[in-house]
Amino acid sequence: xxxxxxxxxxxxxxxxxxxxxxxxxxxxxxxxxxxxxxxxxxxxxxxxxxxxxxxxxxxxxxxxxxxxxxxxxxxxxxxxxxxxxxxxxxxxxxxxxxxxxxxxxxxxxxxxxxxxxxxxxxxxxxxxxxxxxxxxxxxxxxxxxxxxxxxxxxxxxxxxxxxxxxxxxxxxxxxxxxxxxxxxxxxxxxxxxxxxxxxxxxxxxxxxxxxxxxxxxxxxxxxxxxxxxxxxxxxxxxxxxxxxxxxxxxxxxxxxxxxxxxxxxxxxxxxxxxxxxxxxxxxxxxxxxxxxxxxxxxxxxxxxxxxxxxxxxxxxxxxxxxxxxxxxxxxxxxxxxxxxxxxxxxxxxxxxxxxxxxxxxxxxxxxxxxxxxxxxxxxxxxxxxxxxxxxxxxxxxxxxxxxxxxxxxxxxxxxxxxxxxxxxxxxxxxxxxxxxxxxxxxxxxxxxxxxxxxxxxxxxxxxxxxxxxxxxxxxxxxxxxxxxxxxxxxxxxxxxxxxxxxxxxxxxxxxxxxxxxxxxxxxxxxxxxxxxxxxxxxxxxxxxxxxxxxxxxxxxxxxxxxxxxxxxxxxxxxxxxxxxxxxxxxxxxxxxxxxxxxxxxxxxxxxxxxxxxxxx
Amino acid sequence: xxxxxxxxxxxxxxxxxxxxxxxxxxxxxxxxxxxxxxxxxxxxxxxxxxxxxxxxxxxxxxxxxxxxxxxxxxxxxxxxxxxxxxxxxxxxxxxxxxxxxxxxxxxxxxxxxxxxxxxxxxxxxxxxxxxxxxxxxxxxxxxxxxxxxxxxxxxxxxxxxxxxxxxxxxxxxxxxxxxxxxxxxxxxxxxxxxxxxxxxxxxxxxxxxxxxxxxxxxxxxxxxxxxxxxx
Numbered sequence: 001x002x003x004x005x006x007x008x009x010x011x012x013x014x015x016x017x018x019x020x021x022x023x024x025x026x027x028x029x030x031x032x033x034x035x036x037x038x039x040x041x042x043x044x045x046x047x048x049x050x051x052x053x054x055x056x057x058x059x060x061x062x063x064x065x066x067x068x069x070x071x072x073x074x075x076x077x078x079x080x081x082x083x084x085x086x087x088x089x090x091x092x093x094x095x096x097x098x099x100x101x102x103x104x105x106x107x108x109x110x111x112x113x114x115x116x117x118x119x120x121x122x123x124x125x126x127x128x129x130x131x132x133x134x135x136x137x138x139x140x141x142x143x144x145x146x147x148x149x150x151x152x153x154x155x156x157x158x159x160x161x162x163x164x165x166x167x168x169x170x171x172x173x174x175x176x177x178x179x180x181x182x183x184x185x186x187x188x189x190x191x192x193x194x195x196x197x198x199x200x201x202x203x204x205x206x207x208x209x210x211x212x213x214x215x216x217x218x219x220x221x222x223x224x225x226x227x228x229x230x231x232x233x234x235x236x237x238x239x240x241x242x243x244x245x246x247x248x249x250x251x252x253x254x255x256x257x258x259x260x261x262x263x264x265x266x267x268x269x270x271x272x273x274x275x276x277x278x279x280x281x282x283x284x285x286x287x288x289x290x291x292x293x294x295x296x297x298x299x300x301x302x303x304x305x306x307x308x309x310x311x312x313x314x315x316x317x318x319x320x321x322x323x324x325x326x327x328x329x330x331x332x333x334x335x336x337x338x339x340x341x342x343x344x345x346x347x348x349x350x351x352x353x354x355x356x357x358x359x360x361x362x363x364x365x366x367x368x369x370x371x372x373x374x375x376x377x378x379x380x381x382x383x384x385x386x387x388x389x390x391x392x393x394x395x396x397x398x399x400x401x402x403x404x405x406x407x408x409x410x411x412x413x414x415x416x417x418x419x420x421x422x423x424x425x426x427x428x429x430x431x432x433x434x435x436x437x438x439x440x441x442x443x444x445x446x447x448x449x450x451x452x453x454x455x456x457x458x459x460x461x462x463x464x465x466x467x468x469x470x471x472x473x474x475x476x477x478x479x480x481x482x483x484x485x486x487x488x489x490x491x492x493x494x495x496x497x498x499x500x501x502x503x504x505x506x507x508x509x510x511x512x513x514x515x516x517x518x519x520x521x522x523x524x525x526x527x528x529x530x531x532x533x534x535x536x537x538x539x540x541x542x543x544x545x546x547x548x549x550x551x552x553x554x555x556x557x558x559x560x561x562x563x564x565x566x567x568x569x570x571x572x573x574x575x576x577x578x579x580x581x582x583x584x585x586x587x588x589x590x591x592x593x594x595x596x597x598x599x600x601x602x603x604x605x606x607x608x609x610x611x612x613x614x615x616x
Numbered sequence: 617x618x619x620x621x622x623x624x625x626x627x628x629x630x631x632x633x634x635x636x637x638x639x640x641x642x643x644x645x646x647x648x649x650x651x652x653x654x655x656x657x658x659x660x661x662x663x664x665x666x667x668x669x670x671x672x673x674x675x676x677x678x679x680x681x682x683x684x685x686x687x688x689x690x691x692x693x694x695x696x697x698x699x700x701x702x703x704x705x706x707x708x709x710x711x712x713x714x715x716x717x718x719x720x721x722x723x724x725x726x727x728x729x730x731x732x733x734x735x736x737x738x739x740x741x742x743x744x745x746x747x748x749x750x751x752x753x754x755x756x757x758x759x760x761x762x763x764x765x766x767x768x769x770x771x772x773x774x775x776x777x778x779x780x781x782x783x784x785x786x787x788x789x790x791x792x793x794x795x796x797x798x799x800x801x802x803x804x805x806x807x808x809x810x811x812x813x814x815x816x817x818x819x820x821x822x823x824x825x826x827x828x829x830x831x832x833x834x835x836x837x838x839x840x841x842x843x844x845x846x847x
Contacts, residue, residue: 103638103639217742218642256740329637331637331638485697490694542711
């Protein structure tokens with residue numbers, strides 16, 4: 001049922017399949033040319049709008065066509081008839097801007113997009129606005145649904161027929177708008193006749209850039225500290241930017257688990273302040289060109305998080321803001337990079353290092369005596385000579401007695417000291433022998449287990465993904481059952497108290513009711529359990545499985561993320577662990593060598609004292 | 617269990633709900649108040665169930681309303697929360713069965729409480745929202761006291777806290793519906809639940825894509841090709 005239509009020159013064209021539907025018209029492809037699409041209005045359009053479309057087609061340039069679904073020619077039901085639509089380059093892309101800035105949709109539709117990608121898209125968006133402005137047009141109806149994003153992070157502007165066009169002093173206004181992207185001075189005004197400016201566009205552009213950089217949060221959507229509601233339109237009108245320096249005095253808190261403004265470079269933060277905070281000096285909002293420059297600079301100053309290959313942040317920060325944010329939000333903002341699925345650490349080399357660390361040598365049985373031959377010490381010899389020199393036998397004997405006692409006492413004292421030291425050495429020795437290499441072996445075993453786990457991660461990931469597919473039915477069923485709370489149901493014999501005792505065992509919804517779970521709850525006999533099972537069965541009977549739902553991509557990504565996180569964790573632990581093991585080994589070896597040396601010296605010293613004692 | 621000391625919800629000032637962190641879009645909450653009293657048994661409840669499936673599929677067809685529209689279902693006969701607030705994405709239409717009487721009043725009060733709690737959680741998380749909808753479908757009249765709920769509805773409408781719509785299936789007590797709702801109740805043509813839910817989805821879509829607080833022109837359901845006539 002292809003429909004025929006005519007271009008402005010009266011040439012016949014054939015409309016093909018429907019590509020999309022908007023409020024005021026339908027977009028179809030063109031059977032004659034796959035590069036072209038046609039927008040056909042549902043209702044006849046005004047003379048003014050017809051004139052505007054003709055003007056736009058006349059003012060088209062290659063630059064405009066490259067970044068917008070620009071009107072190329074007017075379309076007519078009969079040659080030279082009224083304009084019923086227009087021809088444009090086909091721009092169909094699977095994703096709009098909100099698919100990219102929304103965290104959940106981005107993780108599935110742009111699974112590898114990092115913050116760098118988001119900034120790059122924002123930069124390209126600014127450049128596209130710049131081109132539109134450069135040609136003297138105003139976008140006017142800026143919103144999240146008007147922009148396609150390609151896989152290369154370039155953008156295509158849609159709904160160009162609502163752009164504002166000025167020709168010979170006549171202004172063709174957009175006539176439409178969206179409050180969230182409307183600047184304070186235009187809030188509350190009717191869009192119908194509102195003349196837009198490039199500075200109005202600058203506000204909408206700043207909002208879109210903010211959405212891209214701040215995980216889909218609107219700059220004016222915060223936690224209002226005053227009383228009553230604070231809808232976005234009102235917040236915009238009252239300049240209540242929830243992130244800026246004035247946020248607190250504006251009674252706005254940024255939402256929990258949102259990126260702080262300090263996470264972007266000071267230049268970019270300053271542009272946001274200028275876009276959303278009242279400018280006393282009537283300074284215009286940042287232009288698309290200013291955004292492009294500041295975002296380009298930010299792109300050059302990004303660094304990668306050491307813990308997460310998907311975390312990219314401004315290098316002026318010392319800590320990764322995403323790691324902090326993910327902990328606070330309890331979700332992943334980014335997937336791990338699949339290019340960096342394997343951490344930079346070389347696991348194979350770590351493994352061979354681990355194996356090259358030898359077990360420290362164990363201590364032998366403690367030596368009891370020194371094998372070194374010992375002769376009397378020079379001091380003992382000298383002392384003895386002194387006793388005998390120049391005296392007669394009797395006097396010598398008398399004198400010697402006195403000095404000899406002194407010398408002997410001194411030697412015995414030394415001997416006692418050495419024996420005490422010996423006791424300490426024996427203790428250390430025994431301790432060391434008893435512990436042996438237990439610590440070393442345990443640590444090495446721990447690292448080997450980690451290494452084995454690391455090697456098994458790929459298999460684990462596959463198994464988990466496979467299980468997800470198999471469990472799809474169970475997941476849907478559990479999701480369904482989980483919506484039925486025991487407390488809100490009417491189950492015979494299960495009143496408030498029993499509901500409470502079930503709750504204390506973690507049994508809260510129909511999904512929690514299993515024989516295994518109930519077995520642990522005291523006071524639930526066959527009758528009560530039977531009633532609960534019957535209730536669950538009745539609910540199950542009403543459940544209908546939806547095979548079309550397929551496996552949740554979010555869940556698959558979750559597995560990927562978990563596995564990758566573990567991979568990084570193990571890699572870090574192994575790197576650290578191998579180093580620790582090496583240190584431990586060195587330390588044990590040193591300790592034992594030292595012990596042997598000290599023991600030897602001690603034994604020598606004991607032997608010396610004994611020999612000396614005998615000698616004198 | 618009515619205590620004289622009101623409880624207050626725990627709030628440490630940094631309580632982040634993961635669902636709002638991963639989807640920060642403004643929300644458009646809609647509570648369906650569905651009559652599953654005994655009189656709905658047979659074809660009526662079957663068509664209603666089909667209508668719910670249509671509702672979900674239509675909402676899912678648009679990626680933005682999928683993120684923005686949130687649905688909860690309260691049935692009456694007895695008054696019961698069948699589905700807590702869910703984004704259209706996570707919404708699995710329940711299969712309703714016709715059961716007992718028609719405690720419409722209790723169900724309305726429950727719905728209004730749920731809405732208030734939901735709004736509080738939006739506010740805590742810095743999430744913008746559109747004016748919520750309460751959409752009631754019945755084929756009878758309340759079997760409990762409904763005067764308080766009528767007061768709550770007129771109060772809520774006056775404060776623009778929500779919009780309340782009542783749809784009567786053949787046999788509904790339009791006299792009471794008219795006293796309950798501020799807006800004129802709608803009379804479903806036959807059992808056109810399918811068309812009703814397609815319309816509801818389209819309306820929520822256009823609401824959720826205007827901006828919070830905006831007035832939106834909806835398609836008139838009482839147009840000749842619509843699914844309703846004026847009650």
